[in-house]
Amino acid sequence: MSVQAPPAPTVLAKTPSRWERANKATLAMLGVTVALFVGFGIGADNFLSFDNMSNLATQVAITLIVAVAMTFVITTGQIDLSVGSTVAFVAVGTAEMLKAGWDSSIVIVAALAAGLFWGAVNGWLAAYQKIPPFIVTLATMSVIRGLAQLWTKGFSVPIDRRLYVAKIGEAKFLGFSALAWIALATVVIGGILLARTRFGNYVNGIGSQEESVRRAGVNTARIKMITLMLAGLAAGVAGLLTAARLGSGSANSGQGFELTVIAAVVLGGTDLFGGRGTMIGSIIGAVITGVIANGLTLLGVSPFLTPIVTGMVLLAAIWLNLRGRTLSELGAKLLGRT
Amino acid sequence: MGDQPLVTLKGITKSFGAVQSLRGVDLTLAPGEVLGLVGDNGAGKSTLMKVLAGAVQHDAGQITIDGREVRFASPADARRERIGIVYQDLALCDTLDVASNLFLGREPRKGPFIDRRAMHEKAAETLSDLHVRVKSTYQEIGHLSGGQRQAVAIARAVSFKPRVLILDEPTAALAVAEVRQVLAMIKDVAAQGVGVILITHRLQDLFEVCDRITVMYEGRSVEDEPVSDLDIERLVAMITRSGSEHTEEVA
Numbered sequence: 001m002s003v004q005a006p007p008a009p010t011v012l013a014k015t016p017s018r019w020e021r022a023n024k025a026t027l028a029m030l031g032v033t034v035a036l037f038v039g040f041g042i043g044a045d046n047f048l049s050f051d052n053m054s055n056l057a058t059q060v061a062i063t064l065i066v067a068v069a070m071t072f073v074i075t076t077g078q079i080d081l082s083v084g085s086t087v088a089f090v091a092v093g094t095a096e097m098l099k100a101g102w103d104s105s106i107v108i109v110a111a112l113a114a115g116l117f118w119g120a121v122n123g124w125l126a127a128y129q130k131i132p133p134f135i136v137t138l139a140t141m142s143v144i145r146g147l148a149q150l151w152t153k154g155f156s157v158p159i160d161r162r163l164y165v166a167k168i169g170e171a172k173f174l175g176f177s178a179l180a181w182i183a184l185a186t187v188v189i190g191g192i193l194l195a196r197t198r199f200g201n202y203v204n205g206i207g208s209q210e211e212s213v214r215r216a217g218v219n220t221a222r223i224k225m226i227t228l229m230l231a232g233l234a235a236g237v238a239g240l241l242t243a244a245r246l247g248s249g250s251a252n253s254g255q256g257f258e259l260t261v262i263a264a265v266v267l268g269g270t271d272l273f274g275g276r277g278t279m280i281g282s283i284i285g286a287v288i289t290g291v292i293a294n295g296l297t298l299l300g301v302s303p304f305l306t307p308i309v310t311g312m313v314l315l316a317a318i319w320l321n322l323r324g325r326t327l328s329e330l331g332a333k334l335l336g337r338t
Numbered sequence: 339m340g341d342q343p344l345v346t347l348k349g350i351t352k353s354f355g356a357v358q359s360l361r362g363v364d365l366t367l368a369p370g371e372v373l374g375l376v377g378d379n380g381a382g383k384s385t386l387m388k389v390l391a392g393a394v395q396h397d398a399g400q401i402t403i404d405g406r407e408v409r410f411a412s413p414a415d416a417r418r419e420r421i422g423i424v425y426q427d428l429a430l431c432d433t434l435d436v437a438s439n440l441f442l443g444r445e446p447r448k449g450p451f452i453d454r455r456a457m458h459e460k461a462a463e464t465l466s467d468l469h470v471r472v473k474s475t476y477q478e479i480g481h482l483s484g485g486q487r488q489a490v491a492i493a494r495a496v497s498f499k500p501r502v503l504i505l506d507e508p509t510a511a512l513a514v515a516e517v518r519q520v521l522a523m524i525k526d527v528a529a530q531g532v533g534v535i536l537i538t539h540r541l542q543d544l545f546e547v548c549d550r551i552t553v554m555y556e557g558r559s560v561e562d563e564p565v566s567d568l569d570i571e572r573l574v575a576m577i578t579r580s581g582s583e584h585t586e587e588v589a
Binding site: 012014015016192196197198201204205207208209211212213214215216217218219271275276 | 391393412413414417425428429430431432433434438442443444445447450451452458462473474475476480
C-alpha cells in the first residue's frame with residue numbers, strides 16, 4: 001500500500017516446469033498404460049495393428065464421453081451413479097421414437113434433451129435441495145432404469161438399419177469410427193472447459209472448499225447443478241450412440257457402466273475428494289479400462305474374466321487415489337457428513 | 339473523519355435453528371475510521387461481519403450504507419458495495435494456486451477464457467506491493483505456511499479497493515514483523531478514507547490503530563467508546579462484563 005520506490009519484486013509469476021505442474025498420479029497411470037500396451041503387444045500379435053487400435057478407440061469412446069463429464073462431477077466432490085441407467089433410458093427412448101416413425105434429427109435432439117433432463121433432476125436435488133449426490137443418484141439410478149424397463153416391458157427394441165441414427169453407429173472417417181471422433185471432440189471441449197475457463201476454476205475450487213468459492217461471490221449451487229447436467233447430457237449422447245451401434249435399444253444396456261466411468265476418472269488421477277481434476281488423466285483411465293477388456297479378449301481368455309479384472313482395477317485405483325486418507329473419510333464425504 | 343456514517347447497522351438479529359447468535363446489534367462506522375470490534379468467544383462478532391459481507395443473511399434489522407438501506411442476498415451483492423473482508427478461516431481454496439485464489443470470482447478474461455498470464459502478472463504485482471513473501475504465484479495455497487495464507491487473504495481483500503474493510507483476526511498466524519506490517523496497512527487505508535473494522539484478540543493492537551471500540555456480549559452490542567477514553571483494564575472488564583459499573587449500565 002505504501003507508495004515508495006518498489007524494491008525488486010518479491011513475488012514471481014514464473015511458470016513452474018512441466019514436471020512440477022504434472023499430476024503425479026496421472027503420470028504413474030501413463031506408465032501403466034505404456035506397460036499394458038507393451039505387454040498385450042507382445043502377448044497378442046494383432047493387438048498393435050491399426051485395425052485393432054481403431055477398434056479400441058471405438059470401444060473406449062462411449063466410456064470416455066461420459067468420463068469427461070464425470071471428471072467435472074467428481075472434481076466438485078460429487079458423484080453420479082445414475083449414468084448407466086440414463087444410457088439405458090436414452091437408448092430405449094431412441095429406439096422407441098424411431099419405431100414410432102419420428103425423424104432422426106428430432107430423435108437426436110430429444111435423446112440429448114432426455115439425458116439433460118435426468119441430469120437436471122439429479123442436479124436440482126443434490127445442489128439445491130442439499131441431498132448428498134451419492135444418495136440422489138443411487139435413487140435415480142433405480143428409478144431411471146425402472147422407467148426404461150416399464151417402457152419396453154423388458155424387450156429389446158430393434159432399430160431400422162437404413163435410418164440415419166443407425167448409420168452413425170457404423171460411419172467411419174479416416175479409419176476411425178464416428179464414435180471415436182465424437183469422443184475426441186468431447187475430450188477437447190471438456191479439457192478446455194476445465195483448464196481454461198472460470199467454470200473450470202470454480203469446479204476445482206468447489207471440490208477444495210466450497211464455502212470459500214461461495215464467499216467469493218460465486219453461485220456454487222448452480223455450478224454443481226451444471227456439472228450433474230453435463231453428466232446427464234453425456235449419458236444421453238452415450239445412450240444414443242449405444243443404440244446406434246447395437247442397432248437396438250435395451251433397458252438392460254449400460255449395466256455397471258457407472259463403475260467403468262468412475263474407475264476411468266479415478267484411475268486417471270482426479271481426486272475422489274474433489275479439488276483436483278485432470279482431463280488427460282480421464283483419457284488415460286478410459287484407455288486403461290478399454291485396453292484391459294480388448295487385450296484379454298485378444299488373448300483368448302474367458303470373457304467372464306473381464307468384469308473381475310475391471311473390478312480389481314477399480315479397487316486398486318481407489319486405493320491409490322486415497323493418498324493416505326481412509327475409506328471411511330471418503331464415505332463420510334460422499335454422504336455429505338463432512 | 340466524515341460526518342455521515344459510512345455503515346450503520348441497527349437491531350441486527352440472526353438465528354441458526356434454535357441458537358440465537360445475534361440478538362440485536364447496533365454499530366456505526368465512519369469513513370476513514372478504524373473501529374475495533376471486541377467480545378468474548380461466541381459473542382457474535384464473526385457472524386455479524388458475515389452479515390455485513392453478505393455471506394450470512396440476517397433475520398431482522400437494518401443495514402445502511404451511505405444513507406441507503408441495503409440488503410445483501412449474496413457475497414456478490416456486498417462486493418458490489420465494495421465491502422472487503424478477510425474471514426477468520428481465510429476462505430481460500432487449498433488446491434488452487436495463489437493467483438487463482440487472489441482473483442477468485444473475478445478472474446481476468448480474454449474472450450471466454452481466463453487470461454492466466456495477465457492474472458499471474460497482476461497477482462505478482464499486488465503481492466509484491468504488499469510485501470507478501472510468496473515464492474511464486476503458481477504455488478498451491480495448500481502448500482503455503484499459515485502466515486503466507488493469511489497474507490494472501492489480506493492482499494485479496496485490499497486489492498478490491500474496498501470502501502469498507504473488515505478484518506476478522508487478521509494477525510492470528512502472523513510473525514511479529516508481519517503484524518507490524520498489517521497494522522501499518524490498516525492506518526494507511528484508513529488515511530485514504532476507507533472504513534476499517536478490526537476484530538482481534540490482541541488488545542494492544544486495538545489501542546495502536548483504533549479510533550473507537552464496540553464491545554459485543556452474547557449477541558448484543560453493549561458498549562461503544564472512543565479508544566482515548568479507555569485503558570486496557572477497563573477494556574478487559576468491558577469484554578468480560580466483570581466490572582460492576584458496566585453491568586448496571588446495560589441492565
